Amino acid sequence: MSADAHPAAGTRLRVGTGTAVLAVLSIQLVAFAAAVAAGYPGAYAGFAILSAGALAAWRNRGAFGTLAALLGTTLLVALGLPLLLLVARQDPTLVAEMAGDPAVQQALYLSIYAPLLAAFASVGLGVPLALLLARGFPGQQLVESLVDLPLVVPHSVAGLAVLFGFGQGGAFPQFEVLQTMTGMVLAMTFVSAPFAVNAAREAFESVPTRVEWAARTLGANRWETFRRVTAPLAWRGVLTGGVLSWARAVSEFGAVAIVAYSVEFFYLPEGQTVSAQHAPVFIYNAYLSAGLEESGAVATLLLALSAAIFLLVRTVAYDDEEGWP
Amino acid sequence: MTLEIDVRAAFTAAGADRFEVRADLSVPDGETLVVLGPSGSGKSLLLETVAGFHDHEGTISLAGRDLTDAPPEDRGLGFVFQDYALFPHATVRENVAFGGRYHDIRDPDDLLAEFGVSDLADRYPPTLSGGERQWVALARALAVRPDAFLLDEPLSALDVPTRQTLREVLTDVLADETAVYVTHNRTTARALADRVAVIRDGDIVQIGTPETVFERPESPFVARFTGxxxxxxxxxxxxxxxxxxxxxxxxxxxxxxxxxxxxHVELDPESPDFSAPVERVLHEEGRCLLALDVAGQGLDAYAPAPPKEKEVEVTLPHDRVTVLSE
Structure with missing residues (x-):
């Protein structure tokens, strides 16, 4: 709905929705910058909450709508303000210096690369499972609980579980998991697989059974139906699951710190094997040894990198105006 | 091609009792058999079972070929769904041509032209109206030249004018085809059927020509359901x-x-059987449906115009009356 479709808004000001959103965003940015420059960033929190309430009142959303806007914005501010200030309070010189540090580069590289392997494992093995779960089978609820189990296991416990399960004296003595890439990917897969499985399952469930049946009656066998109907209709959901599990693996600290504190891996930019830490572990170390300033700079870099990749994937997957809506 | 169906299929849904569908039907070559029944009577389940989507006991054969263990894609049965079940990610032309990889299909553009919807060829199904979608779904099912058709209430989601047009086309399309057509709409059943099978709680309770089933119901259920x-x-x-x-x-x-x-209820005849008060008058196209009160029981009758009196004289012609036992 465009703003001018709203009768009350239309009588006061005729603006398109896009323009209105841009205007509000710009005002918020200016207010935030002003509050930071004045040395009172907390003042911005009040401004954001009150302006949301004023906006709701102006759009005639009533007492309930205005209250909802006030409370909702309070939560948004609690979530967003720390991140905004984390970025805003960095010393650009220090961030640039950190970005040039090979150790930081290796940590960031590892934190993109290892989660990618974990996401591939989660999606590759999770999609068939998701398909089975979407179709339903006896004992399905048990399997579903098992899939969700990593979500409730504390991450340090997950790390210990990986060590007990696959480490020395574990199920597969031939694998080395402690302080290895295998261990890191295993730990990441353990915590991130539920996201891939659940998203893919929802995607498969959203494909209407009758549409698949129609394909069968037209001559397509099970595999052809999957290839030509189910997969094209579900791939966005599967990709979303992959991105979620990748993001979850990037953010993993506890399990990785226990299983693979520091690992050796082939570092493509230098064409040689190097030893580095997963960025969240690296940031924690920097915080302990060098303090808030340095760790904040690296954190900003990791945040920017993750956000950039996330936005890129979203753009590729969803800004597809061609084809069916 | 003659379609022989002799199946028993059991279904259990969460929170519901076990439901069983039993049918022993023979559809001769070129016949349209309409399975008529209320919602939840198992008519769609029966059709889906015949198409090969549910486990069942018994046998299904088409032109003497045993289909019982054949997967849906090898049965030679075309299926038209109530909710169209078009592929939303494919254009109309691609939808109609879908079976081309597995069958020698009819030309999609010819089929679309035949139905007067050539202009939709490059559109995507989500942008089409219900009627347009069902044209496409019908063209898609026809394209692969199935040996017999299964149609699951293809008209019931459409508005009345669209339904009438499509019903006429279906009458032509199915004229020489073997088809099982499932519906709860008795008008559609009477218009399309060579034979009608009435289904109740998973069982076929009466089967016969439309005249027999509509004029000579064998049970109060069939009588009421056929109007x-x-x-x-x-x-x-x-x-x-x-x-x-x-x-x-x-x-x-x-x-x-x-x-x-x-x-068949005669109003104001020369020698009336009895008189009955008029409870309600429902105006229809060109006539009125009167709801009469016969000593506490309802009786519907058609009159050319609204009655002038509050009571009408009624005769129930004996040759039109069927006496039933429960």
Missing amino acids: ANCLELDDGALAVSGGRLTFETEGVSAGTHLAIRPE
Whole structure:
């Protein structure tokens, strides 16, 4: 709905929705910058909450709508303000210096690369499972609980579980998991697989059974139906699951710190094997040894990198105006 | 090609009792068999079972070929769904051509032209109206030249004018085809059927030509569901205002109901059986449907115009009345 479709808004000001959103965003940015420059960033929190309430009142959303806007914005501010200030309070010189540090580069590289392997494992093995779960089978609820189990296991416990399960004296003595890439990917897969499985399952469930049946009656066998109907209709959901599990693996600290504190891996930019830490572990170390300033700079870099990749994937997957809506 | 269906299939849904569908039907070459039944009577499940989507006991064969263990793609049965089930990610032309990888199909553009919807060829299904979608779904099913058709209420989600047009086209399309057509709409059933099978709680309760099923129902259920009046008898006689009307109960051990279609109830005849108060008048195109009160029981009858009096004289022609036992 465009703003001018709203009768009350239309009588006061005729603006398109896009323009209105841009205007509000710009005002918020200016207010935030002003509050930071004045040395009172907390003042911005009040401004954001009150302006949301004023906006709701102006759009005639009533007492309930205005209250909802006030409370909702309070939560948004609690979530967003720390991140905004984390970025805003960095010393650009220090961030640039950190970005040039090979150790930081290796940590960031590892934190993109290892989660990618974990996401591939989660999606590759999770999609068939998701398909089975979407179709339903006896004992399905048990399997579903098992899939969700990593979500409730504390991450340090997950790390210990990986060590007990696959480490020395574990199920597969031939694998080395402690302080290895295998261990890191295993730990990441353990915590991130539920996201891939659940998203893919929802995607498969959203494909209407009758549409698949129609394909069968037209001559397509099970595999052809999957290839030509189910997969094209579900791939966005599967990709979303992959991105979620990748993001979850990037953010993993506890399990990785226990299983693979520091690992050796082939570092493509230098064409040689190097030893580095997963960025969240690296940031924690920097915080302990060098303090808030340095760790904040690296954190900003990791945040920017993750956000950039996330936005890129979203753009590729969803800004597809061609084809069916 | 003759389609022989002799199946028993059991279904269990969460929170519901076990439901069983039983059918023993033979659809001769070129016949359209309409399976008529209320919602939840198992008619769609029956169709899906025949198409190969549910486990079942018994056998299904088409032109002598045993289909019982054949996967859906090898049965040669075309399926038209109530909710169209088009591929939303493919254009209309791609939808119609979908079966081309597995069959020698009819030209999609020719089919679309035949149905007068050539202009939709490059559109995507989500942008089409319900009627347009069903044209495409029908073209898609026809494209692969199936040996027989299964149609699951293809008209029921459409508005009335669209439904009428599509019904006429379906009559032509299915004229020489073997088809099982499932619906709850008796008008559609009467218009399309060579034979009608009435289904109730998973069982076929009556099967016959539309005339037989509509004019001579074998049970009060069939009478009511096909739109006939069904009145309770007391010891073979109908209580009417000022007396009792007796009917021949020949061949019926204990006549408990009588059935007569509203269009056969005669109003203001020369020698009326009884008179009945008019409860309601429903105006239809070119006629009125009167709801009459016959000693506490409802009786529908058609009149060319609204009655002038509050009571009408009624005759129930004996040759149009069917006496039923429960």
